[in-house]
Amino acid sequence: MKTTCLTLVLFLSLIQVGSSQTKPNIIIIYADDLGFADLGSQGSVKDIKTPNIDLLAKEGIRFSAGYVTAPQCSPSRAGLLTGRYQERFGFDEIPDGPLPLTEITLARRLSKAGYVTGQVGKWHLEPNPVTKNWITKNIPNAAFSNGLYKEHIPDSLTNLYMPGSRGFQQYFTGYINDYLVNFDLKSNLLRPSGENIHQPGYRLDIQTDAALQFIKRNQKQPFFLYLAYFGPHVPLEATKKYLDRFPEKMPERRRYALAMISAIDDGVGRINEMLKQYGIDDNTMIVFASDNGAPLGIDKEDLPYNDPKGKWDGSLNDPMLGEKGMLTEGGIRVPFIIRWSKLSKGIVYNKPVSTLDIAATAVSLAGLPKDKALDGVNLVPFLSGKNTVSPHDYLFWRFWTQTAVRDSKWKFINAGNKGTYLFDIDKDPEEKNNLVHKYPEIAEKLKGKLQDWAKQLVPPGIPYKNLRDQEVGWYNYYLRN
The missing domain is CATH 3.40.720.10 (Alkaline Phosphatase, subunit A)
Incomplete structure (x- = not known):
């Protein structure tokens, strides 16, 4: 190789x-x-x-x-x-x-x-039928059914995007x-x-x-x-x-x-x-x-x-x-x-x-x-080969109720009420071994980096709340604390 x-x-x-x-x-x-x-x-x-x-x-x-x-x-x-x-x-x-x-x-x-x-x-x-905030702001008297906008969004608006x-x-x-x-x-x-x-x-x-x-x-x-x-x-x-x-x-x-x-x-x-x-x-x-x-x-x-x-x-x-x-x-x-x-x-x-x-x-x-x-x-x-260090000190994610951060080796996941997870991705890319209790100081450091990043977002912050039902099913099946 x-x-x-x-x-x-x-x-x-x-x-x-x-x-x-x-x-x-x-x-x-x-x-x-x-x-x-x-x-x-x-x-x-x-x-x-x-x-x-x-x-x-x-x-x-x-x-x-x-x-x-x-x-x-x-x-x-x-x-x-x-x-x-x-x-x-x-x-x-x-x-x-x-x-x-x-x-x-x-x-x-x-x-x-x-x-x-x-x-x-x-x-x-x-814009699409589920972009409710945008539709409410841009289409007067818009009506929704089961969270979906049932009418045609005017082409004059859609084409701008x-x-x-x-x-x-x-x-x-x-x-x-x-x-x-x-x-x-x-x-x-x-x-x-x-x-x-x-x-x-x-x-x-x-x-x-x-x-x-x-x-x-x-x-x-x-x-x-x-x-x-x-x-x-x-x-x-x-x-x-x-x-x-x-x-x-x-x-x-x-x-x-x-x-x-x-x-x-x-x-x-x-x-x-x-x-x-x-x-x-x-x-x-x-x-x-x-x-x-x-x-x-x-x-x-x-x-x-x-x-x-x-x-x-x-x-x-x-x-x-x-x-x-x-x-x-x-x-x-x-x-x-x-x-x-x-x-x-x-x-x-x-x-x-x-x-x-x-x-x-x-x-x-x-x-x-x-x-x-x-x-x-x-x-x-x-x-x-001119620069042998990692391109990124940290990579970050926020999606639904989940947030995560990875450095060159470690990955930390905050999954709302399901708890937190720490993986050595270099040794364990399949995320089999949660090390959050073995290395609490590393988990806290990464959590702090995640919080600092999340302050810059719209809206700011980490979503500390219960997982959505679909997320609960995933984490119950794939992960154990």
Whole structure:
């Protein structure tokens, strides 16, 4: 296994990028509810088939301790695209949306650096039926039923929060077959403000096709593409082409998840081939990650793939503990890969990093000045071997009634009325041994760091209260004091 120590010559060549050299293209590929286990390069399970994404890891750097900022899609995406802890602007969970207009997205930053910016696939940062506070403030006399707004939110309001208004110059935004777009799959530019279209076909192939059209149109200038695949998130669906790759006996929901992940992997392969075709693969940084861990429904019940009651999306977090919605490793530790020709090949980087770092790294590579508002760090010096310390002194989380903090070795979780947990993550990444009573002084130190961080948030503080019912079920099943 290679180490993370590279040469000083490599480091000096890296810091020139964004100034005298051509600015690198940047592609962020974000899977949806993909668990820690479900890439072949993770080495956790044997039934997965992801040769193209595995090639990214072989040709780049795989982060064994890569984290998202939340175990849920919308806040995780808010943290990714702003480079800031989303709790700083009150976006702890989906109902806290939409992404405030005061927040600067990575797309807007890179636009100022001369990049063409594009978004494809899932967005989920606009107002939706559960964003009750925003709806109450912006729609007079709004009525709710079971916590949901039943009327259509006016497009004139929603569009203020969509990609085209948040720094993305070109977009193909949607989930399955209905999209808001300003370009089509025949390489035509449409009305800049966007058009609503129905696009026939399989959703993951559609999203790949749209990404390829963006690259084809913009390959002669620096571009930033945020490709947010809607998979393997439910509703599960796959074509015969992908299902036939998994003939073995297995749970039905697992087969559909594997097929969907295989479709995403094919998309990554097609993107990589196009980059090579245009001779820009060496000058393109690709980041692959998931927005959170897999939802397991605790017992991974194998309901029919099209049953809307199914909680498990078929993905797995092995060997990490817990699932989507939890601040255990299974909820927030995800597959995380960066491939760029200026970095070394086949490296496994073991120090904790965050999706917060993607924005800070991209800003630096684009030649933009460092912004203290960003909570992430430029990873390049750490990956070059010039800086051998951990990129972060601490990483923090707050979600529902749970809060957590990790330093280079220790992780502390405060789970409301269920108590506190302390794990030596270096020795015990599966969080089997709660050491809070063995090392109370370490627990108190980390608790203090967590409290100091939480004072900066909106609203400030740690939520000392009873866990929600769903959290109680998780902690009763996965953890014991």
